[in-house]
Amino acid sequence: MDKISFIGLWDIYGGLLTDVQQEITDMYFNLDLTVSEIACEKGVSRQAVSDCLKGCKKQLEGYEEKLHFFERLRGLSLQHSFKIADVAKWSEGFKSAHPELSDEVSALEEILNKDYTAEVSAAISKPETK
Numbered sequence: 001m002d003k004i005s006f007i008g009l010w011d012i013y014g015g016l017l018t019d020v021q022q023e024i025t026d027m028y029f030n031l032d033l034t035v036s037e038i039a040c041e042k043g044v045s046r047q048a049v050s051d052c053l054k055g056c057k058k059q060l061e062g063y064e065e066k067l068h069f070f071e072r073l074r075g076l077s078l079q080h081s082f083k084i085a086d087v088a089k090w091s092e093g094f095k096s097a098h099p100e101l102s103d104e105v106s107a108l109e110e111i112l113n114k115d116y117t118a119e120v121s122a123a124i125s126k127p128e129t130k
Contacts, residue, residue, distance in 0.1 A: 003029065005070075009060040012069050017056055024052045084112055 007029050014022055027033045039046045064070050095105040
């Protein structure tokens with residue numbers, strides 16, 4: 001498993017690790033510290049850090065094997081990207097074929113290119129109502 005895949009699994013399932021496992025994996029993958037640096041920081045052996053990282057990797061892979069959230073999210077993300085790319089190609093062709101509608105097509109392109117980060121954050125932070 002490459003580092004990017006591990007970080008993806010960690011983002012999804014990291015909350016299921018113990019506090020110590022989360023801290024060590026965070027130091028290694030997000031803070032980019034070496035096994036030796038983490039061992040020194042935590043006051044443990046390099047072998048203990050290495051064993052922890054291997055165990056976390058195995059644990060996260062086990063969660064993914066059972067739940068497939070990472071695979072599903074990656075698939076949805078790719079589907080979204082392909083759809084956006086196809087609509088962008090279509091809008092370019094449509095704009096060329098129908099210059100009289102270029103303002104409307106430009107409005108569509110603005111929607112396609114909009115950064116929805118704020119809307120996503122707001123939607124995620126809203127408490128669920130039933």
